[in-house]
Amino acid sequence: MASPTGPMLTVGGGMYPGEVGWSLSCGGSFIASGGAPFSGSVSVPSTAWCTLTMTDSWGDGWNGNTLTVYGQTFTMPSGSGPFTTTFYVTPITVGGGMYPGEVGWSLTCGGSFIASGGAPFSASGPFTTAATSCSLSMTDSWGDGWNGNTLTAFGQTFTMPS
Numbered sequence: 320m321a322s323p324t325g326p327m328l329t330v331g332g333g334m335y336p337g338e339v340g341w342s343l344s345c346g347g348s349f350i351a352s353g354g355a356p357f358s359g360s361v362s363v364p365s366t367a368w369c370t371l372t373m374t375d376s377w378g379d380g381w382n383g384n385t386l387t388v389y390g391q392t393f394t395m396p397s398g399s400g401p402f403t404t405t406f407y408v409t410p411i412t413v414g415g416g417m418y419p420g421e422v423g424w425s426l427t428c429g430g431s432f433i434a435s436g437g438a439p440f441s442a443s444g445p446f447t448t449a450a451t452s453c454s455l456s457m458t459d460s461w462g463d464g465w466n467g468n469t470l471t472a473f474g475q476t477f478t479m480p481s
Contacts, residue, residue: 326360326361328343328358329357330354331356331357332355332383335377336356337355339381340376344370345369355381361388361407364411366375366408371405371406372400372402373403378382379398381396407445411433411443413437413438413442413471414470416465417467420438421465422439422458423459424457427454433453447473
């Protein structure tokens with residue numbers, strides 16, 4: 320279940336942590352489950368659909384407790400659940416060409432910021448929730464395109480021609 324190189328998953332920060340329950344599965348495999356507080360690395364496939372299920376034993380929501388994984392925070396505002404959400408885990412890589420210092424990009428999905436940077440760039444774990452569209456903005460400070468640099472995410476590769 321736990322991996323020292325996996326993403327951090329934390330749960331807690333609110334009142335009545337004993338009421339909090341959650342379960343995470345990715346790519347059809349169980350990853351972790353528990354309550355609050357929780358903090359540890361989890362082993363998640365580098366590209367997979369994940370399902371997070373949240374419950375509250377008292378029925379009044381998580382009372383300020385949150386679950387954070389891949390920099391995204393989830394909570395259950397009311398009810399006992401189960402409340403289920405899905406998201407897609409994907410690595411993002413940028414580079415492979417000449418003049419990487421000229422490369423700039425920003426990725427948003429469903430109106431939420433995912434990541435931005437230049438080249439080279441490599442991160443595993445940015446994600447988007449199910450059924451959202453993404454927007455990729457690409458820039459080149461010199462104005463001659465990305466000179467062979469590419470951005471790969473969600474199983475697709477993009478570049479900026481001159």
